[in-house]
Amino acid sequence: MEFDFSPVIDSWRFLLGGLGVTLALSALTMLCSLVLGGAVGLARCYGPAWLRWPLVFYIDSMRAVPVLVVLVWSYFALPIVTGIVLPPFWAALVALSLHIAAYVAEIVRAGVGSVRPGQTRAAFALGMSRAQAIRQVILPQALVRMLPAFGSILSITIKDTAIAAVIAVPEYMKQSQTLAGESFRPIEVFLVAMAVYFIILFPVTRAVDMVYVRLAHLGRS
């Protein structure tokens, strides 16, 4: 078997464009999931009681359904319900953010829950209000503990953007598929794709492991 990487080299601009879309989609998804998931997680912990069960239902439902299903549903079925047709990139952003925000919300809940109740009581004893106790005592400790988990979420997000190829978002996976089909060189194209994803993801997971070792002791109380 001989390899011929020339189709990959000839189409480097095409692939680089895909890589740009992958990175943009990952960054935007991460941002939206952190905002949405943070809000949902905090509302679940501190919000009014009536809000709690719909939020738990949302979180557990997203954890129960494959991301592929959320993607396909947002792209094909959502326009029928709402009448709004989103281009693939934005449909993918909505679907991935909705899915990953549920995991972020779980991390926030676990982080907040891991701060011992004595900390809150001590804050109250110092005359702090509830909001002050949450902002100045609980969240700073909880955030440190959440950081490694957010790092894992980043690596999951980058991997999940590859699934957006199913709804034809022109990201790296989709571009590779197109190139593989056009050039009849699927092995070379997919081997390069493996290398590209590995080069992006390996430093992320390594950094997460390092952050975990460096920060683990800071979260103790």
Add this chain to the structure above:
Amino acid sequence: MNLDWSVVWHNAGALAEGTELTVALAVLTMAIAVPGGIVLALMRLSGSRLLSGASASFVELFRNLPLILVIYTAYYVMPISLGLTFSPFTTGLVALALNVSAYNGETFRAGIGSIRKGQSEAAFALGMSRWQAMREVVLPQAARRVLPVLASTWVSLFKDTSLVSVIAVGELAYTAMRIRSQTFRVLEMLTAMAAIYWALGYPQAKLVDWLHRRLGVSE
């Protein structure tokens, strides 16, 4: 918007078959990936540089690749490079097993590593061999810590089986999307697909939460 939900009932048989295949795929993958993970963990913890390096490379490679890419690569590379033609089902199974084995390998390694050294030292002091200490002292304690993590991996795996639909394995996602394109009842079929995954996945997610609460270690 006119909806016709009867399409779901007309195709209930096909959806049930797809669901069976989804469950079968998840069960078979786990059946391969648990022994696979144990082998990877033991290789990693063995004294041999070669074995532990090989295991670490395998784990890092598959932890850092999108599963959908592994599935596509397996689909195109295995027949050409190995000269073997597998059915899409087997190809999907291989890709899933590679991915989940890597995660299980890390799970078992962390589980064994979390048992304090004093435990195996005490076992040696009682005159146990390395293998006896592993089997009778370390592994029973590690199993309890590994179980909730394995359960989480199972839930992820169950959802990830939907990705093999891209290489035309006739599991639930593929079946639902095939019926969608034949009948043009897009909203009905996709909602039915989501509902079936939800009905199967929701109790599993709850069970995993319970296992974590029940067996979770807090120090």
